[in-house]
Amino acid sequence: MTSRKTLILLAAGGSAALLLGALYFQVFENLPPCKLCIWQRWPHGAALIIAAAALATRGPALPLAGAVSALTTGAVGLYHTGVEREWWDGPSTCTSSQSITDMSPARAADLIMNMAIQRCDEVLWSFLGLSMASWNALASLAFALLWVAAARRSR
Template sequence: MTPLLSPTSRLQAATALFLALAMAATVGSALGFQHIGGYIPCKLCYEQRMPYYVGAPLMLLAFVSSTLRWPPLLTRGLLFVGGLLMTYGLYLGVFHSGVEWGWWPGPTDCGIAVEGPSGSGNGVLDMLNDVMPPSCDEAALRILGLSMAGWNAVASLILAAVAFRGAFSRR
């Protein structure tokens, strides 16, 4: 019997719940740095959040699937998809870190201000168009030598390993 068809156990339920909470906490931390800390994310920062936005609800569904004893393929398949999402998150984190360290170029439209329509007034909403978004090649914050993108790569690697272990474990 292939691992994806093996019956699920408490391991898959615990793994799915852990992943849902960890993904929510990771993206919640990024949102906290943005809304409480005042760090404005760049284009690549926003892209790095997508695997978490998709993954956390899927892991909750995997938890429900395992708890209610739905088909093992569904639970393990959802955990596998969570692992794939975190692998994509790892790629995004490594790519963004490489852009910050100058190892390769980033998107050409990162950090470019978009001009407002001509003849726009001087209201508060019109001023939003004059704010220069941060560039993808400058880390706004480094903690222990790693930028937020670097820490995202570390978190994504760990969460991907946990998800794949839960998907393929025979216990």
């Protein structure tokens, strides 16, 4: 039987891997994220914080919060998949962003004028016919199951 700690580490490790993968594609493959891509990242970050707290405590509450986090990013991924496949409309403003607070006004203006804008309904990368959003939705469902199993081991 897999321990609670192992299940939490697997779920959190999966979230970390997806975040690192997204950053890899953004930085090294020059694939700018759209608004929905960014929205999918936040719950993975929350899952990492939840995992750290869950490893230091007992009880099912934090693993269940991890499951909610995984289901949230999965739901956004599913929504994003629907936007990409034109099953429904997405947000009217889908652009990437970068902080300009530490830049000179000239550099900030140059960045804004030359910023890559990514639409939420365009697929920049796919594998086996599924986009990154689709893979995120599927992986996040698996992570949610790991979190629920960890919660069950907490009792």
